Structures are given as C-alpha cells and as structure tokens.
Amino acid sequence: MTVILLLSVVFILPVSAESSGTSDSLIFSVSGKTNVVDPQTATMRNSGSVIDYGPLHIPKIVIASSDAMKASGTRAANTEIYDLVTFNSLIPVRSDTVTMPITLYGQTYTINLKKSNYDDLGADGRDSYQGTISGMSDSVVLFTVTDQNLLYGTVRFGNQSIVIYPVQNREYTARTVMPLHVVYSEKDLLQPSEPVPFCGNTDNMTSPPLITANSELSATRGGEYDWAYVDLLIVTDKNFYDLEADWIACAKDYLSEANYQFQRPDIKVVLRGSYLVSVQSMIEMSNDPRSVTDPYQLVMDKFPKEYLIMAQKDVCVYLGGKDASPTSPGYEYAQGMGANRHTWSQMVEDNSPGMYDGNRHSRVYNFIHEIGHTLHAYHELAYEWWDLVPPFRHITVMCGMYIGDSIQWDFSSSVPEYNGDATHDNAFVIRVYKHEVAALA
Ligand SMILES: [Zn+2]
Numbered sequence: 001m002t003v004i005l006l007l008s009v010v011f012i013l014p015v016s017a018e019s020s021g022t023s024d025s026l027i028f029s030v031s032g033k034t035n036v037v038d039p040q041t042a043t044m045r046n047s048g049s050v051i052d053y054g055p056l057h058i059p060k061i062v063i064a065s066s067d068a069m070k071a072s073g074t075r076a077a078n079t080e081i082y083d084l085v086t087f088n089s090l091i092p093v094r095s096d097t098v099t100m101p102i103t104l105y106g107q108t109y110t111i112n113l114k115k116s117n118y119d120d121l122g123a124d125g126r127d128s129y130q131g132t133i134s135g136m137s138d139s140v141v142l143f144t145v146t147d148q149n150l151l152y153g154t155v156r157f158g159n160q161s162i163v164i165y166p167v168q169n170r171e172y173t174a175r176t177v178m179p180l181h182v183v184y185s186e187k188d189l190l191q192p193s194e195p196v197p198f199c200g201n202t203d204n205m206t207s208p209p210l211i212t213a214n215s216e217l218s219a220t221r222g223g224e225y226d227w228a229y230v231d232l233l234i235v236t237d238k239n240f241y242d243l244e245a246d247w248i249a250c251a252k253d254y255l256s257e258a259n260y261q262f263q264r265p266d267i268k269v270v271l272r273g274s275y276l277v278s279v280q281s282m283i284e285m286s287n288d289p290r291s292v293t294d295p296y297q298l299v300m301d302k303f304p305k306e307y308l309i310m311a312q313k314d315v316c317v318y319l320g321g322k323d324a325s326p327t328s329p330g331y332e333y334a335q336g337m338g339a340n341r342h343t344w345s346q347m348v349e350d351n352s353p354g355m356y357d358g359n360r361h362s363r364v365y366n367f368i369h370e371i372g373h374t375l376h377a378y379h380e381l382a383y384e385w386w387d388l389v390p391p392f393r394h395i396t397v398m399c400g401m402y403i404g405d406s407i408q409w410d411f412s413s414s415v416p417e418y419n420g421d422a423t424h425d426n427a428f429v430i431r432v433y434k435h436e437v438a439a440l441a
Helices: 002-007 060-071 172-175 209-223 238-243 247-262 278-285 295-302 305-310 359-373 424-439
Strands: 035-039 083-087 099-106 107-115 126-133 136-146 150-157 160-167 182-183 228-236 269-275 315-320 336-339 342-346 385-389 392-395
Touching: 002 315, 035 228, 099 150, 136 278, 150 278, 160 359, 172 238, 209 424, 228 247, 228 278, 228 424, 238 247, 238 278, 238 315, 247 269, 247 359, 269 424, 295 315, 295 336, 295 342, 315 359, 336 359, 342 359, 359 424, 385 424
Parallel strands: 228 269, 228 315, 315 342
Antiparallel strands: 035 083, 083 182, 099 107, 107 126, 126 136, 136 150, 150 160, 160 182, 336 342, 385 392
C-alpha cells in the first residue's frame, strides 16, 4: 500500500487561459480543456471546417425543459438550460490521485479525485474517479474518462446536481476527435407529471425476508458488517451499443453511482463489473422480439444460471436499448425488472410523453433499483418523506415508481444518518443477504 502511494503522482493541471466560447457562463468547464459548441447548430467551426457530429441523443426531457423555460420567459429566447461542450485531454495521466481546477457557473473550484475502477478491464483507456470539491466535504464528484476525450459523470454540491455525458452515437464518436457532451443541472429539468409505475408496480418478493433464517445464512458466510463482493456481468444489445458513444464507459459511470450507495458503512457491498463485449451477442439480443415484449425473460434465457456459474458471475445486468412494452400481465408498465440473478434496465426514454424520460437520473435509478432487487431489497421498505416549504416529496431508491427528482438513489436505513426507520430498512435486508448473493458463483 505504501509503495503504491509513493509511486502515485499528484497531477496538477496548469491553469491556462479559458478556451474558445463564452466559458464564463458555462455550467461546467475545465480550464483550458473545454470548448463550447453552439446548441442552435450543434456545429463547431474550427479552422474553417465544420464538424459533423451526427444525430445527437440529448434526452427529450432536457430539450422540453429548456423550451418550457424560454416559453415562460424565465430564459432568454436564444439560450438553453444545457451547454454543449467538448473536452480535450481531460486527465491525460491517469494517476491514482488527481487534483484539477474546474469552473461551475464561472466560479473556480479545485476537485480532488481518486481512481476507483470497479471492474476487470485493466488499462483499457477508461478510468473512473471519485472525489469531492476541495473545502466542500458533502460534495460528490464522479468522473469516468476515456482516451477518446469522453467524460461521463456528475458534480454534486449544495442542492445542485450537474451532469455531463456524451450525446453522439458510437459511429460518429469514433470519427470525432473531441466528441460532443451535454451538460445541465438536474434542478432545471421538468419532472414527470405523474409517477411512472416501475417493475410493473408489483413487488417481486412473495413475502418479506425471514430474519431468523437469514441470520443463519450470514453466520456461515460472513458477518453483517463484513464486506461482500458481488460480481456483475453487464450485457447489452446492439441498440444501446450503437446509441452510446462508449457503452462500457457509460456503464462504468452508473457502476460508480451504484457503488457510491452500496459501499455505505451500513451496507458494505462492492459491485465488481465485467462487460460482455461480443457484438454477435448484442445482435442476437436486439434481433430477439423479446427485447421489446419481455426483456427480463430474454436476459434470463440468454444468460441462465449455468452460464453465470461458468463465467463466475453472481448477477447479470442487462442495459436495454429499446423502449420495451412488456406484455406479461402486471408488467405492462415496466421499464426495469430485477430478481434473483438477473436485472433488466431500460436505458432509453418511453415514447409516451410525461413517462420515463431516460435521462441520467432515471437510468441510474433504474440501474441501482434493479440490482437492489437481486440483493433482496424491495419496494415496501422504501422510505418517503416531505419537505414542507416548498412542498417536495423524497423517496429512497427502492420506490416502485419513477418520480423524477423525488427519487433518490439511496437505500432506506434505520442507521440515524441515513433516510429510513426501523420498518423501512432496505440496508438491513441487503446486509442479511449480501454474502449469500456474493457466494452464488
Ligand atoms: Zn422494483
């Protein structure tokens, strides 16, 4: 450990002049490494040439929110709630610790990051980092960067949650030196007009966990407060593979968010990812009609228990690239499903307006929620409370409905510093079951 620390270099980026464009007003930028692209045209004129970014997948809810603010006069007609930017060599040397200056709404801050790869990829040019803004202990910074100048991540401070992610598809990203990203603050987004039923809005558990029986399980495999390592096989279909700039970097970002929750001292689970890169497998997933009618059954059939045991994976996570319409009774409204050893999480927005919006917040909720089911967490133990002024509803992640920002990503817990009580304690359920799940393969 000491050797690793001595060898690691604290990399301090030079604070250089601001890049092109109006960086002062940008939501997020990194000095000298951020370029602004005009959202009206989504083209960057560089030395006389225009870059073709191809079709962009900025979530509809982001554009609708921007349009609504302009229509109400809250924003000037020629401005958007989001920025389009590109990054140049954000973290060129992937040291274990990195210190870098950033700007948020024109204010300069320093962020301190530590490398946090939760996967078996090795040095493949994609690295996840976790850290804080210097001097703001309750801030959170999660970045996943790649050698292709991609950044997936978030900066959270105060009541702000700023998100950054690429919006070009795989094909156009591959031919763009500095790919395009969207940046926005989640507080600027419109919220779903009504709760969106999730997991078919029925619980996967037939009965609440029996504490006595499971204490025996825990006793043979490790204590409640010992770490458990759950190995995930993350798979996708050709649709999501083609849609995302880099689907593995995207999945790594969501895995970072999940680990941020699961590694809490009252849960103590590490989720380790590995990714099925076979394009043939992705094509088969997309070609199967069940990718629309029953994606959960599809992933169970394609990667059955025997496959997972051979691959030494505990749980298979399917990031679905289609707007699914499950036909099974009770699951007509599902955008995600998870139980036993499989999860399916829809990564794209529903066509129905006001429904599941497929932005980063909804995707991360879906990802964490369904993995939560595989660790036996369930809807009925989600914890709900209200801010009185202004009235605002909060619910922890196992809530069986998607309600936009009201959905938090944390698990309910009876430990006082978290949200929950003795009868709303999914953290306890996960502690009881985690060693059993970690021992599946
Ligand atoms: Zn659920």
